[in-house]
Amino acid sequence: xxxxxxxxxxxxxxxxxxxxxxxxxxxxxxxxxxxxxxxxxxxxxxxxxxxxxxxxxxxxxxxxxxxxxxxxxxxxxxxxxxxxxxxxxxxxxxxxxxxxxxxxxxxxxxxxxxxxxxxxxxxxxxxxxxxxxxxxxxxxxxxxxxxxxxxxxxxxxxxxxxxxxxxxxxxxxxxxxxxxxxxxxxxxxxxxxxxxxxxxxxxxxxxxxxxxxxxxxxxxxxxxxxxxxxxxxxxxxxxxxxxxxxxxxxxxxxxxxxxxxxxxxxxxxxxxxxxxxxxxxxxxxxxxxxxxxxxxxxxxxxxxxxxxxxxxxxxxxxxxxxxxxxxxxxxxxxxxxxxxxxxxxxxxxxxxxxxxxxxxxxxxxxxxxxxxxxxxxxxxxxxxxxxxxxxxxxxxxxxxxxxxxxxxxxxxxxxxxxxxxxxxxxxxxxxxxxxxxxxxxxxxxxxxxxxxxxxxxxxxxxxxxxxxxxxxxxxxxxxxxxxxxxxxxxxxxxxxxxxxxxxxxxxxxxxxxxxxxxxxxxxxxxxxxxxxxx
Numbered sequence: 263x264x265x266x267x268x269x270x271x272x273x274x275x276x277x278x279x280x281x282x283x284x285x286x287x288x289x290x291x292x293x294x295x296x297x298x299x300x301x302x303x304x305x306x307x308x309x310x311x312x313x314x315x316x317x318x319x320x321x322x323x324x325x326x327x328x329x330x331x332x333x334x335x336x337x338x339x340x341x342x343x344x345x346x347x348x349x350x351x352x353x354x355x356x357x358x359x360x361x362x363x364x365x366x367x368x369x370x371x372x373x374x375x376x377x378x379x380x381x382x383x384x385x386x387x388x389x390x391x392x393x394x395x396x397x398x399x400x401x402x403x404x405x406x407x408x409x410x411x412x413x414x415x416x417x418x419x420x421x422x423x424x425x426x427x428x429x430x431x432x433x434x435x436x437x438x439x440x441x442x443x444x445x446x447x448x449x450x451x452x453x454x455x456x457x458x459x460x461x462x463x464x465x466x467x468x469x470x471x472x473x474x475x476x477x478x479x480x481x482x483x484x485x486x487x488x489x490x491x492x493x494x495x496x497x498x499x500x501x502x503x504x505x506x507x508x509x510x511x512x513x514x515x516x517x518x519x520x521x522x523x524x525x526x527x528x529x530x531x532x533x534x535x536x537x538x539x540x541x542x543x544x545x546x547x548x549x550x551x552x553x554x555x556x557x558x559x560x561x562x563x564x565x566x567x568x569x570x571x572x573x574x575x576x577x578x579x580x581x582x583x584x585x586x587x588x589x590x591x592x593x594x595x596x597x598x599x600x601x602x603x604x605x606x607x608x609x610x611x612x613x614x615x616x617x618x619x620x621x622x623x624x625x626x627x628x629x630x631x632x633x634x635x636x637x638x639x640x641x642x643x644x645x646x647x648x649x650x651x652x653x654x655x656x657x658x659x660x661x662x663x664x665x666x667x668x669x670x671x672x673x674x675x676x677x678x679x680x681x682x683x684x685x686x687x688x689x690x691x692x693x694x695x696x697x698x699x700x701x702x703x704x705x706x707x708x709x710x711x712x713x714x715x716x717x718x719x720x721x722x723x724x725x726x727x728x729x730x731x732x733x734x735x736x737x738x739x740x741x742x743x744x745x746x747x748x749x750x751x752x753x754x755x756x757x758x759x760x761x762x763x764x765x766x767x768x769x770x771x772x773x774x775x776x777x778x779x780x781x782x783x784x785x786x787x788x789x790x791x792x793x794x795x796x
Contacts, residue, residue, distance in 0.1 A: 266366055266629070270373060273636040274346060277374060282335050282342070283385035285777075287661035288747050290385040291683035294337055297385075298322045298687075306486060311683065312709040313490040317482075318427035319387045332691065341389035345382030348389070349373050351396035353599050358403045359560060360605055363628035364612055368605035370632040374639030375597060376526045377590050391595040394429040395571075397421055402435075402442055402567045407559075415467055422475045422588045426482045433594040434578070436475045438570035444468030446566075498708045502585035502592075504576050515578070515587040517544075524600055543600055546607035564606050568599045641736060656747045657776035658684040659691075664774070664781060665743060666694035671739045675711060676700040676733045678726070678755060679706055681747050690705040702729035702755070726751055727758055734762035737786040741771060748778030756780060 277453050287295060293315050296308035305320050313320075322340045330336035352372050356365035367609060372378065381388040401421060405414040418439050425432035444464050504512045521540035527533040534638030547569070553561020575596075579586045586593055616624035662685060665675065675696045682701040689695055703710065734742065744759050746752045763770070763784040771783035 265583065267634070269633070270349075271425055273370075273373060273639065274349065276793075277379050277639055278342065278345070278382050281380070282338055284334065284383075285657045285779075286334060286337075286684060286737075287384060287656060288658075288680035288749075290337075291658075291680055291687050293320075293385050294596065294687055295683050296320065297327060297337070298332065298690075307489060309711060311680075312492060312495055312711060313486075314495075314709075315387045316390070316428055316430055317424075317486050318424065319390050319429070322428075323385065330700060337385045337627055338383055341384060341386065342382050344393040345378060345389040348378075348392040348598070349397040351393070351400045355396065355400040355403050355598070355743050356602065356605060358400075358407050358562065359602075360609065363625045364609060367608070367632045367635075368601055370635045371604065372597065372601045374636060374768045375524070375596050375601075377523060378597060379639075381591060381594060386591075388591050388594045390596060391429045391431050394421075394425045394432045395435070395598045397425065398432070398435040398439065398571075399567055399602065402438060403563060406443060406563045406566070407447055414673060415471075418443065419474050422471065423478050426478050427477075427486075429595065430482070431575075431584075433479055434571045434574045434595070436479070437574050438567065440468055440475070441570065442566060443471050475751065492695055492709075492711065493530035495709055496582060500582075502587040502589075503582045504579035504586055506587070512587060513576075516579075516593075519587055519590060519593055520596060520600060521605065523597060524604070525592055526590070539600075539604060542607040543603045546603040549610075550603075550606065563601065564651045568603055571599065572596070655778040656684075656745060657747070658779050659688050661745050661779045661781050662688035662692060662694070664698070664776070665745065666692050668772075668783075669696065669743060670741060672697055673743060674700065674733070674737060676702060676730070676744045676755075676759075678702040678729075678746055678749075678751065681745060684747065685745065700729070700733045702726055702733075704729050723751070723754060726755055730755060730758040730762055732783040734759070734766055734768075734784075734786075737763075737768065737784065738766060739787055740770070742784045742786055743772075744780070744782040744784075745779045746782075748780075752778075752780055756782065759784070 292311040293402075295310070296305050296313060296315070297320055299305040299308065303322065305313075306317055319340065323337065326336055326339045330339065349369065349372060353369040354657070355367060356368045359365075360368070377388075378392060381392075398418075398421065401414055401418050405418065408414065422432070422436060422439060444467070460754040477616065500506065504516065506512055507515075517540060520543070521527070521536040524539040525532050525536040550561045550568070554565050575584060575586060575593075578584045584592075612624065612628065615627070619627075658681070665673075666689075669675070673696065675685070675698065677699065679702065682699070682703075685696075685699065690756050694779075702725075705721045742763075744755065746755055759782055762788070766786060768784040768786040771785045772781060773783075774781045
């Protein structure tokens with residue numbers, strides 16, 4: 263096993279470092295600025311954007327900044343370590359249930375997952391979602407399979423106490439933990455396991471777990487979740503809750519999202535494979551149910567640790583507490599569950615092959631497949647992970663660097679929405695502070711504290727037109743810059759900026775791109791520009 267572990271470590275570093283030094287992505291920028299706030303209150307309740315990151319994640323990121331500075335690598339250190347630790351916990355969980363070759367294959371699939379690779383290198387809480395899910399999966403399986411259950415019980419108590427402050431999705435695991443502790447029977451004949459057979463001890467342990475979980479979640483909900491929740495955010499996700507568009511239709515949308523989580527649907531072949539993975543997961547669930555009815559231990563464990571968190575999440579989504587139908591990052595906490603079910607689905611085929619070809623041949627084939635998966639992932643990480651869908655292709659850092667060297671002290675800068683957060687971070691990093699910054703956020707209506715809900719994209723476009731017009735009205739006599747991150751509205755802003763500058767008689771100075779970040783400069787200080795003002 264030592265050579266295999268060394269190989270996985272090499273794969274981990276080979277696939278999880280290529281995005282660490284990239285310019286911060288728009289969704290990272292506001293998290294970073296909140297972490298860099300002067301006070302803890304400013305971090306936990308960020309005034310410019312709704313704070314959806316858990317408090318312990320923010321504290322850990324703040325600690326990394328104190329120790330290592332404000333570089334992109336330092337800021338992404340906590341997510342990277344959380345993702346790496348989740349791989350270790352997931353591997354140990356698989357080793358509790360499956361033979362070593364199958365556990366090795368499952369760990370390889372988990373390690374090289376597209377979304378896990380991507381979010382291990384972003385300053386977002388999705389890696390800690392993975393860590394917490396892997397931790398609960400490992401502890402629940404250990405509690406159900408090992409005789410030393412007192413230690414795992416207290417580990418569950420402690421994990422539930424701190425995890426909800428590290429990942430809000432931890433709450434989906436709470437009912438599973440309570441039911442396992444209160445009703446699971448001991449699998450060991452030892453003295454310690456025998457104590458768990460008494461109803462009194464089970465009730466006491468279940469009550470302890472319930473009180474700790476309820477108290478911790480109550481604190482997190484009252485002081486961190488609810489104060490950072492708004493009607494506009496709920497409306498933004500309104501079509502992504504279970505039940506929207508009909509229950510069956512939404513459940514199928516959830517299934518599609520889970521398939522995308524297993525393998526991103528970037529190409530036709532990957533889309534087909536993603537649905538094959540999803541089908542295998544459903545087969546595994548039916549297999550676990552049948553095994554449970556036959557009284558098989560492994561099937562019972564798989565059924566309990568995989569279905570209860572999912573059912574809890576579906577119920578929460580139905581009551582509009584958590585979106586499950588779009589964005590694989592929102593359900594990335596399900597990856598350990600889906601990975602375990604995928605291995606459970608493969609196990610009968612693997613067992614058949616082992617019976618036909620022998621233990622050595624089956625182990626060698628499994629190792630070869632796992633190595634192939636890892637080598638392909640290493641190659642694709644520089645193409646798919648770096649250039650794939652929803653990845654940080656923007657290079658706002660280079661755009662700000664250009665402005666710091668070429669913009670005048672009285673030049674005006676236009677940014678859109680979260681571009682203000684990116685500009686704020688990099689202007690501090692580069693010690694360049696523009697005198698006048700205009701933020702186009704009229705009718706944005708998603709995550710601005712106190713902003714009314716705005717669902718219609720036409721209203722957002724109209725708001726942007728007004729923002730560009732207002733900016734250019736005051737541009738005469740100066741050089742004006744548009745620094746725009748990629749997105750559906752970048753082209754619209756560029757079009758209106760050119761139209762407004764032409765009407766005002768301004769002269770194009772710069773049109774450039776840094777990756778997908780657009781930079782436009784207009785000289786409106788000439789006499790032609792002044793006379794062209796209407």
